[in-house]
Amino acid sequence: MQRRSFLLASAASALAGCGDDARQTASVDEGGGVPIPLRHARYLRLERHEGFVVARLRAPVADQSGGQAQEQTAVLVLAPKDGPAPVLVGRLQDATVIRTPVTRIAANASSDEAFLGQLGVKERLAAVGGRVSYDDDVRRGVMEGRIGQIGYNWHAPPNLDVLLAVRPDVFLMRLSDLAHTPVLDRARRLGLTVAPTFAEDEPTYLGRAEWIRLHGLLTGREAEADRLFEQIEARVTALKGAASQRPPVPMVWAYPAGGDRWVVTVRGAEQAYLADAGGRNLLLRPEDARKWSSETLATEQMLPVVDQAQVWIVGDLHAAPPRGAGVERGSPAFRTGRLFANTGRSNPAANAYDWYQTAFVRPDWVLADFVKALHPDLVSEPFRFLKPVAQGTYK
Structure with a gap:
């Protein structure tokens, strides 16, 4: 469900004043959150609140010429589909709400495809960059027209017409060029739920991999994501020690x-x-x-x-x-x-x-x-x- 819908739900609740509508919404602000520990990622922060998770994303993004970078930020509120619709207040009022677990996902970066594949949910991909996925099943889905093509992040801004046609629960947008920022903003104005991803911008290889924690929260595979990352980290530690x-x-x-x-x-x-x-x-x-x-x-x-x-x-x-x-x-x-x-x-x-x-x-x-x-x-x-x-x- 889109952020606009939650704001409308808030208004309906206020008009009703009591009854079922009031019970089906929950006021959400940023107070009282407990940080979810991240050991390596610098551009991702996660906080667990009562009934929802807040994800704060930020990273410096430059143009393709490698010019002066500008910090890009986003705040996501991840709220379970089977829970009350959050009403955003305070400093969270402009956050993007994502009802979880998401079941239709668009991604314009191959790395986000891989995160989903490692979590065993690649069948939820509704649109990807194009036809050159290393995953045979995803590539076949694109060739057969079951998965849309929105353009790869390194090639061009995403195709909004395709995104509007497939209507994903969330669009994971790799923002690799400042020139694509206006397209991100326009996608949101058109009612698409967009989550910019900065895993590839992390300065360390374990920081990049730790973004699987966010993908786990989005897809309802939090335990699997945590377990996989712990295995990755342990193997890296053992290899470094031996070398x-x-x-x-x-x-x-x-x-x-x-x-x-x-x-x-x-x-x-x-x-x-x-x-x-x-x-x-x-x-x-x-x-x-x-x-x-x-x-x-x-x-x-x-x-x-x-x-x-x-x-x-x-x-x-x-x-x-x-x-x-x-x-x-x-x-x-x-x-x-x-x-x-x-x-x-x-x-x-x-x-x-x-x-x-x-x-x-x-x-x-x-x-x-x-x-x-x-x-x-x-x-x-x-x-x-x-x-x-x-x-x-x-x-």
Whole structure:
């Protein structure tokens, strides 16, 4: 039910003054809430109140050029469908009300698809970004027209006509570009229930994964979400502990971008995988929340360190062969064949790559791959996202 409906319910209750209508509404303000502890997420706060949960979302969002970021915020009131309709008062009066559990969901980001898939509720998807989901069932639903296409967050603003046609209980909108903010506002004015999601903006990989707690609350799978995240966190802790007992392995994560350019992981959550797996990033840069986790370097900037790289993450969906083999000839990783790509969970025929989907939700799987690449004897399970590649292979 939309926020407008609750305000109307409030007015009806006030006119009636007593009777059934008065019993079917409940005044909601922000007092008396008990925080739901979150250990890693910085852009999500959860509070449990009597009969409802308040979710506070905030994150800096920049335009696609990486310009000056502006903080975007939202407040959600999650109220059970089988409970009274909340009447928002005080500082919660402009919050978005979502009746839970939601059963029809739209999402314009692959990561939100993955959160729902990990919770076992992917069948509730009524609309997604498009046809390149790594999940075969979701992709088939789109191709057969059972699931709408609203456009991916990285490509364009969501298609409001499709959203109005499918009428989801909630639209999980990945706000990855400030230019899309007016569309979010217009969607709300049209009566759509919109919840912006900032999981991918979290500065740590466990912070990203912890957003599954919100997805659990929305879908009625709170216990399952809590249990899964605890398993993820425990596995990450165990992997980090084992890797920390080994000498760091000098390595590089850089894929060729054509000509004499290389896209290099230098900071951020991606760099944290290298450090936590027992790697020493030879191209490490200082942490800076205003900058991307990767930078583009010229071949001559790579040459001073490549002769130390024992392991190289060289393959990527976006890779293009380098102009020459000078970098490769100087690296022991190329000579010994310790080369990897992050395209292990890929379906090229469908243009579907799980690195941009489930990897956000299952950092334990990602970290296990990096530990296996650096210290093969510490992980017995097969690679998932990473895969060994031959010299001259970049995808």
